[in-house]
Amino acid sequence: MKTLLALSIGAILAGSTLLSPAVSAATPTPYIHTQFNVTESMQQADLLVVLVPEDSGELRLSGWDRASRNHINRAISVAAFTGKAGSQLEIVAPVGLNYGRVLLLGVGNPAELTRAKAEEMGASLSGWVNGTKAETVHVHSQLIANATDNHRISAALAHGVELRNYRFDRYKSQPDARPAQRYSWQVALATDARVQFEQKQALAQGVFTARELTNLPGSDGYPEAFARYAQQVLEPLGVEVTILGPEQVKALGMGSLYSVSQGSHMKAHLLVARWRGNQDEQPIALVGKGNSFDTGGYNLKTQAASILRMHTDKAGGAAVVGAIKALAGQKAPVHVVGVVPLSINMISGDATLPGDVVTAGDGSTIEVGNTDAEGRLILADGIWYAREHLNARAIADIATLTGAKVGALGNAYSAIFTQHSDIEQTMREAGDLVQERVWPLPLEGYDGIVRSRIADRINTGSPGAQAGAIFLQHFAGDTPWVHIDMAGEAFVNSATGIHPEGSTGHGVRLLTEWVKLYQAQ
Template identity: 70%
Template structure:
């Protein structure tokens, strides 16, 4: 036996050991250590935050001494602080107060402060507080005199703080300490603010789940792990979870989904999560869950693109997070998430360019590119929602095409639909949560996905339209829209309500949309 043969077993053992390490168990864990409570009186704290409407030039808070008022109003004058939304002024060691710091946080004109802007203020505040050693923070909102505005702004502020304080640190051996402050918010109506906050807190939990699932590396968040993690999160909320195994996917004829993972030991799954908070046919949310995308034999060739391909499951994470949020809110909606789950890798058994697969509806697809795999798995997910779940409306969401990024950048996601009710409510929801949508056309692209040897091909030009038109076939006559969120699921740096990394894009959009669509239809 030569030296090369003698070395085979040790090298194989090392490879197996490394693979086992990278596939450690992934289970849900708490996301926040911060605490929020609401009251009607001032609480002891390290920092006092006062929400200041625009053009209040002098503060005269209850129980402030003349010396305290003089110091703080002098600081306002010198700093030319006007209360414009997003501005802040900090006074250290204020005279006559037991607080170490007073922070004046401008809210602008309260009647004009949108929900999204209030959430941004919360993120601004949490970032400021996290840079101090403060453990207790009291937020006084009494200068916002309108009770309804006081309620919505205070709850949204707390929501923004929570969204910014999420951390993905499960793979760090010594993670940095998470923010751990106790916030007390002095509000006009404790009961109403608490109720509104609980709805937003449930939404935040859905966002956190989507961030966590999307952040998981390829070898840790493969289809089976994604499905089981989702089940653990959703079932305690009363969501009915069904997981179709690779064998079941294949037996149901979903060759379009099955084929993407056929080159991997981790084959394709289909996750169905149903929150039945109302009678009737469900609204279906179908999310692309390609848990890692090498491109297959149409290999991605740049390190800058391939290293983030764990985010290719962000669409599936969004629909899971949205159903979690709606269930947590006990929303009166009948909604089902369908997440086709795959992993696109290369092996001797992997799908080849030019192969033909048969989708669940019986139609055939020529594989023009193995890197256009997202529409392949969505095709069977949409068909399943239509055929097996009898959905009354379907919205699919996916990190689908580079063409979308070239067309719209990341300020907007693209929406494709011929249903005006879906488009209107989707865009309305997007404006409310600042996950905005811009419509792109579906008509005028005849034969864009035509194949010489099959019913259709999974490629075409322009790319964003080709993906949408390909998917439209599988929705058939069901009201449907396709949201291409390519480029939107990852924040390269922390900004606003999003920390660095996967941001949970789509959860807030879909959660709002389902409720708007339910009300309108």
């Protein structure tokens, strides 16, 4: 790789991009094979899904003759099906209809059905459909009379189907067939509904991108490969992408970021991705931890089960890339920039040692009390870069940072740390909306928690979640800031809800909605 030390700082900040080929395994591929069509008329299909509001009474759909109605409504009576949200009733070989199966899917009171519940129902529908041999599915929603509810619920169900049908199979020589059904969604007004479907599909593409990046093994998702992958998926959407290579990172003084990868031949990078959806001078900055594999460094992880999953330590950075992709795909009217400091925590004769002192971009010194607390080392310089070089109006960082967070909140909530009530409120609202929920933990009352004997601060402390947050708070300076610790939420061992087995893409939907809510204040 060509040395870039001769570049001036001005040239570096202009965003010169390093040139070298990306690894083929990190090349974007189609994420999903399921297809959707929005229509206002009945379509022939292998399966008919009817969305049924609670207590709808006798069902009468266009094209059903008396025998068909009698058969369907007799089945409803026998099964005591009421249309409660999430309930299902399957009718095989319905009399007088050209569908192999009819599935009645209860939506409860449509006005009260939340987005998150509808998405979960879509994921459940996907699982049911995938258990059949159906190639075509028609979803009839016109029993939901209110057009707003009709479109909202249909789009949310479709989003749930998409999210569940993602598969990471690029390394299988003979992968199982992916779900590839063709869905037609019969809605009240196709033109209006299509807008909502397209918005949700853009969001799903962001989630898929994050899942793919997180799922990549360490040797294929290393810093430069991660950055190149992001560049390939973002630039076609109009996102401005800058990749700073290791010599540029060093020249800018980001010794904290650089130190984590100095033991590897795959050195640190910094990815910057800007979406200018409006002309605001100050962007909202999203900073994501992109540690592409975490051995623990010389504080080596010694449990096989733990180290096996350390390719997921880049999930925060993947969430930032996914959120930028979603916002750009939605053409959201926001000015947002994603910053992903990228590292790989390896051991060699050149690796950082416990007790070493490194200098961050802001000139402050850090004692490396534990090389396995590397996430805050790379985020420190990422946050500083967003503040100093991007003039961010607000900064949100996100990371799989501490086991202490899992001990405090488990996997049901991400921890958030902020002293800004407007950020906390909008972050909690966004989390509730998409069911990537957050819970605030305190920053106050921990004086001296990251005090170092020999440097300005140390990268360890107890309690661990607070120590990580307070360490990072310094680098945000006076810029409104929030830290999101999403440890434990990046990966699932088996399919659940909207998540297939593997990476969840957690954080994409949270950040996407938060940026829009915060921008609108």
